[in-house]
Amino acid sequence: xxxxxxxxxxxxxxxxxxxxxxxxxxxxxxxxxxxxxxxxxxxxxxxxxxxxxxxxxxxxxxxxxxxxxxxxxxxxxxxxxxxxxxxxxxxxxxxxxxxxxxxxxxxxxxxxxxxxxxxxxxxxxxxxxxxxxxxxxxxxxxxxxxxxxxxxxxxxxxxxxxxxxxxxxxxxxxxxxxxxxxxxxxxxxxxxxxxxxxxxxxxxxxxxxxxxxxxxxxxxxxxxxxxxxxxxxxxxxxxxxxxxxxxxxxxxxxxxxxxxxxxxxxxxxxxxxxxxxxxxxxxxxxxxxxxxxxxxxxxxxxxxxxxxxxxxxxxxxx
Ligand code: ADP
Ligand code: MG
Numbered sequence: 001x002x003x004x005x006x007x008x009x010x011x012x013x014x015x016x017x018x019x020x021x022x023x024x025x026x027x028x029x030x031x032x033x034x035x036x037x038x039x040x041x042x043x044x045x046x047x048x049x050x051x052x053x054x055x056x057x058x059x060x061x062x063x064x065x066x067x068x069x070x071x072x073x074x075x076x077x078x079x080x081x082x083x084x085x086x087x088x089x090x091x092x093x094x095x096x097x098x099x100x101x102x103x104x105x106x107x108x109x110x111x112x113x114x115x116x117x118x119x120x121x122x123x124x125x126x127x128x129x130x131x132x133x134x135x136x137x138x139x140x141x142x143x144x145x146x147x148x149x150x151x152x153x154x155x156x157x158x159x160x161x162x163x164x165x166x167x168x169x170x171x172x173x174x175x176x177x178x179x180x181x182x183x184x185x186x187x188x189x190x191x192x193x194x195x196x197x198x199x200x201x202x203x204x205x206x207x208x209x210x211x212x213x214x215x216x217x218x219x220x221x222x223x224x225x226x227x228x229x230x231x232x233x234x235x236x237x238x239x240x241x242x243x244x245x246x247x248x249x250x251x252x253x254x255x256x257x258x259x260x261x262x263x264x265x266x267x268x269x270x271x272x273x274x275x276x277x278x279x280x281x282x283x284x285x286x287x288x289x290x291x292x293x294x295x296x297x298x299x300x301x302x303x304x305x306x307x308x309x310x311x312x313x314x315x316x317x318x
Contacts, residue, residue, distance in 0.1 A: 001026060005316035009309040016305055017297030025292045028276050029310035033256035035206050035303075036249055038270070039217035040175075041263030042280050043227055043300075044193040046073040050081035051174060054165070055187020062123075062138035063145040063179040063187075069127050070134050072266075074177060077191050078145070131218060131241035131266075133177070141181045149220070149239070151178055151185055158185040165190065170222040195226070202300045203232035209307065214252065216245055216260075216270065245270035261303065278303065 001009075010020045037043050053060055064082035067075035071086075079086055127136040133146015135154075144156055148166055151158050158178060162185065169176035169190045177189045203213050214235035217224050221238040228236035237248050246269035249260055253274060260267070260274035263281045271277030272290035279291040281298050295302040 001313040001316065005313045008316060009313040012312075013293070013306065013309050016302060017295065017299070018302050018306060018309075019294045019296060020292070021294070022292040025276060025306075026310040026313040028257070028292075029259075029307060030314070031257045032209075032211055032259055032276070032307075034212045034214060034253060035259045035261060036214045036216050036253070036270075036274065038245075038260075038262040038267050039215055039219060039224060039227060040193065041073055042261055042267075043196055043199045043215065045196050045298075046193065046263055046281065048073045048077040048175070048191050048193045050077050050189055051192045052190040053081070053187065055179065055185075056181075058139075059143065059179045059181050059186045060189070062141065062143045062181070063189075065121060065124050065138050066127060066134045066136045066143055066145055068121070069124075070129060073193070074175060074191050075134070078177070078189065081189075131243065142183070143179070143181055145179045146177060147219075148176065148178055151180065156180050156183050156185060162188050167222075170220070173223075173226045175219070175223065196300050198299075198301050199227075200230055200232070202303055203230060205304050205307075207232040212256075216240055216248055218242060218245075242266040243269070246273040249273045278306065 006023055006026055009026055010023060013020050040046060061082055064078050064084040067078040068084045068086050076086070123139050125137045125140070128134065130146060130150055132150040133144065135142070135144040137143070144151065144154060148158060158180075162178065165188050166176040173193070175191045175193060177191055178185045179187045179189065206213050212234045213232055214237065215224055215227050215233055216237045218241055219238060221236070224236050224238040227233060235252070237252070240248055245267065249258060249270050250273050258274045259276040259278060260270050261278045261280055262271050263279070267279075268290040271279060277291040279294040280300065281295070293306065
């Protein structure tokens with residue numbers, strides 16, 4: 001493709017809500033073998049809401065005070081439900097630094113930025129962010145909020161009565177979030193998320209291009225199955241914490257021209273690791289550094305547009 005053809009494609013992309021950060025993207029899109037999708041916030045809208053909550057009201061409120069420091073879509077759903085104002089400093093407290101540093105899964109927390117927050121909320125005296133939830137001290141109580149796996153990893157007890165709620169949530173494509181205090185689970189919240197419209201068609205179009213499709217998620221196998229069972233999806237990597245996503249892309253993408261599509265909340269390292277990173281959604285500021293392009297329309301269908309523009313750049317010669 002000539003420089004002029006590339007410039008034309010970049011302009012057309014922009015008109016359709018696709019911001020191209022790296023002009024070589026169109027050339028690199030020519031021989032794509034594999035597209036890896038993040039699940040939450042990418043294949044799903046990430047516009048999550050609390051559907052149901054059973055348990056101790058005080059814990060829910062304390063949990064919400066902690067979630068106010070996280071920018072995860074689940075955190076937003078929980079703070080909305082309890083009418084807690086999010087904090088300004090929350091972008092700094094995500095489980096993964098945008099440079100791909102730090103993190104957790106089984107216990108090594110990332111420090112939140114408490115200083116900037118102390119005056120707005122005196123009830124929270126410590127805060128920790130994990131790949132699968134958040135924790136800290138609220139009203140002098142040790143509080144934990146997150147995936148059942150976080151409770152297992154931290155050795156907190158969870159009543160067996162919660163199991164059926166957890167399973168039902170997964171079966172219905174929802175996310176069970178457990179809250180607890182001082183070593184014990186005291187409540188369970190079911191958070192709903194919805195598939196992004198047309199996600200399956202996007203996958204089918206990639207298959208039609210003979211491109212392999214993989215899903216990479218921090219959620220478990222069961223939660224990922226709604227998407228994984230779709231015929232066009234070739235591989236599912238479930239239970240992968242944010243810091244391990246880049247490594248999965250590196251290993252599985254070895255020898256393949258790989259595109260990673262992520263929502264940017266905590267996908268920056270994986271976006272950077274792939275041969276081509278495409279960030280999706282309006283909240284992609286964090287991932288912009290790591291991505292080669294950003295789809296700001298929130299429309300997954302734009303991925304097909306990106307491929308079409310690459311072809312157009314090639315044919316627009318002389
Ligand atoms: P994905 O990889 O699909 O984008 P994430 O890695 O962001 O998903 O999250 C995986 C799981 O970790 C969530 O489904 C949830 O169970 C848990 N989790 C992550 N962050 C939070 C949080 N702030 N509060 C509660 N649960 C969380
Ligand atoms: Mg995500």
